[in-house]
Amino acid sequence: MPLRYKQTIYMNDSNKDINLVDAPDGVSGAGFFATSLEKVIGLARKNSLWPLPFATSCCGIEYMATMGANYDISRFGSERPSFSPRQADILMVMGTIAKKMGPVVKQVYEQMSEPRWVIAVGACASSGGIFDTYSVLQGIDRIVPVDVYVPGCPPRPEQILDGLMRVQDLAENESLRRRNSPEYQALLDSYNIK
Ligand code: SF4
Numbered sequence: 001m002p003l004r005y006k007q008t009i010y011m012n013d014s015n016k017d018i019n020l021v022d023a024p025d026g027v028s029g030a031g032f033f034a035t036s037l038e039k040v041i042g043l044a045r046k047n048s049l050w051p052l053p054f055a056t057s058c059c060g061i062e063y064m065a066t067m068g069a070n071y072d073i074s075r076f077g078s079e080r081p082s083f084s085p086r087q088a089d090i091l092m093v094m095g096t097i098a099k100k101m102g103p104v105v106k107q108v109y110e111q112m113s114e115p116r117w118v119i120a121v122g123a124c125a126s127s128g129g130i131f132d133t134y135s136v137l138q139g140i141d142r143i144v145p146v147d148v149y150v151p152g153c154p155p156r157p158e159q160i161l162d163g164l165m166r167v168q169d170l171a172e173n174e175s176l177r178r179r180n181s182p183e184y185q186a187l188l189d190s191y192n193i194k
Pocket of ligand 1: 057058059060094095096122123124125129152153154155
């Protein structure tokens with residue numbers, strides 16, 4: 001059983017328990033808990049992923065709903081959208097990307113610092129969607145590597161949250177050295193990204 005820390009808050013004179021994140025695998029005893037640095041960093045990254053919303057059309061509206069109180073993306077530590085690529089962890093591309101816009105998406109990705117992840121939200125970002133035309137990019141994975149694809153036209157906010165949780169899984173379990181690996185460099189080289 002993973003360790004689970006609990007916090008009690010008081011609202012309207014009634015006690016409500018809030019479950020906080022599970023502790024990583026480790027060794028615990030009276031007064032101590034030991035784990036690896038990699039797991040601690042994975043835990044921190046997982047629960048503080050800052051998105052850069054790159055919204056060009058209707059799927060962006062679903063993202064706005066995801067940010068709202070009902071779906072409350074802040075439950076996942078991602079309530080702080082970053083419109084500066086340098087402070088963003090996840091590029092969330094939502095909407096139709098015209099070929100003219102492709103270089104802009106790529107430039108934004110290149111300006112993000114490592115570790116960075118990409119979610120293609122909705123059919124248009126994933127594959128061009130219904131717009132199989134000369135002017136529309138047939139999926140953003142033609143210009144940047146994509147970690148998670150969220151299906152739907154448009155996807156529901158629950159699906160966007162599910163996509164975020166899949167990135168959380170990646171962030172939690174990724175080796176600290178993965179980004180230095182030859183395989184990762186080869187992936188970036190295949191996209192001509194330095
Ligand atoms: S996938 Fe559908 S809802 Fe999303 S941007 Fe494309 S057309 Fe709009």
